[in-house]
Amino acid sequence: MKSRKPLAVLTGVVVVAAAGWGVSTRLRSPADEAAMRTPPKPSLVTAPVELRRLVSTVVVAGTLEYGSPQPVMLAGVVGGDETLQRATRAPVPGRVRDGGTLMEVNGRPVFAFTGKVPMHRTLAPGTRGEDVRQLQRALRVRASGVFDAATVAAVTRFYAGKGYAAQRPTIEARQRHDELRRAVRTAQETLADQRKALEQGRDVGPLKLRLANAEQDLRDAERALAEAAGYLPEDVAKVEAAEAAVRAAEEKMQAPSPSPSPSANPGNAQADLDAAHRALDRARAEAEQARERRLTEARKAVRLAREAVATAGQALRQARQLSPVKLKVAGAREDLAAARALLVEYSRTYGTTVPAGEVVFLPKLPARLHKAAVKAGEVVDKAFATVTSSAFVVSGSVEAAEAKLLKRGLAAVVETEAGKAIPATVSSVGVGRAKAGAAAVLVTPRSMAGLKGLAGAGVTVRVTVGATREKVLSVPVAAVVTAADGRPRVQVEVGADRTKDVEVRTGLTAGGHVEVTGALKEGDRVVVGGA
16 A cells, blocks of 8 residues: 555646646737737748749740642633543542643643643744743743744643653644645635735826836935035035134234334234134025025925925825736735635644643642542542642740730740650741731741651740840849830849849840849849748
């Protein structure tokens, strides 16, 4: 019993001590309570000054696809007639080369050539234009722009090399063409015979001679008129002599006398000079009067000669009009003009031709036939295929504000879903359709390797719109404030809750950081806010 009493006492002591500690933790003075409820003193939020290279980019979400899609249609019939156009060999997606066969219609080929002017008509002998020049360049003959014999030969060779025959006239067409040519030759012979009979007619022979003489008299009169415009040699000699006399009198007046004598009278020298001037004026007047008389006579002779020519010509014309042979000549001329018109009209579609539907000019080749729109056996009455370039492009759009930062030629990187990065270049901005408030952007990869399997896939493009050449000091954009004087500053931490203002110059902004220069160094901490 004695051993249990100390244990009980110890237990009681522990219980009393615990109760006292519990009570003490719950009992605080009013000062302690106020201190515990007072918020802590605000501290600064800072960030380090970093040495880094800044790169500013614009992100474009787009689709990788073949560029420059263009629907292809036939410009006219394939072959030489207007029969129903039915595909006998459908277009096959794949590469399209210059001079390649796109399809067959009614067993005839449809070729692709390089050219900016679309095919719009049948090219036949004598046809002129830029479309002919494009065809000649494709066939590697002299690009004269005229569908000539050399072009016909080149077309024939090209078709044969592809396993086809160039479009030639039918037998009936050739017979008709020969008939028209013979009609023209017959009309020419008839006209020549009638003209010869008219020229040899005795009723107009003397009149023709009279007209020829009158025309010769007119030429002589016109030549005399041209000669009369000048002065006669004797008149020129008189004027020159008078001018020499004036110069001599002037020299006599101006020369000083070595020994004045009573006989030397200045009045005599002046009188001589006046007389010389009067003689010069008289010589000039006489020469001009003689010239005017000759001109008057020559002009009168020209007028009379012209009247004689007109009279003789009118008499000859009247004689010819009254002649029965004249009527025959007029009829033969009309017959020849009609025969030639028929031949020219028929020749427009005669000979070896290139039908309008057998050639498609594309701006740039090689290209890619992306999608066929007709199958074998179907009627070809609309676009039969879509052709694109062989190069890939990324088409996308950005917000209008970001579009202002972009321009053609900027470097970019195309990122695929597999993580592949492909260097690229911005090709155009704002060209094409885009949603309201956005601008279309076209980006061209610099390398097409490995992109064929990604056609139609979504990609991300990062366009570099600015970058520093090397590492620069940068701070968070929030650290830069503009003071009342308009100059940017940062607050640099110099101790516990102590800062100083440092004036800076700002540069490129990228990724939430801005380039700064001033009394800063890497590792300094700048204030970005308080807490």
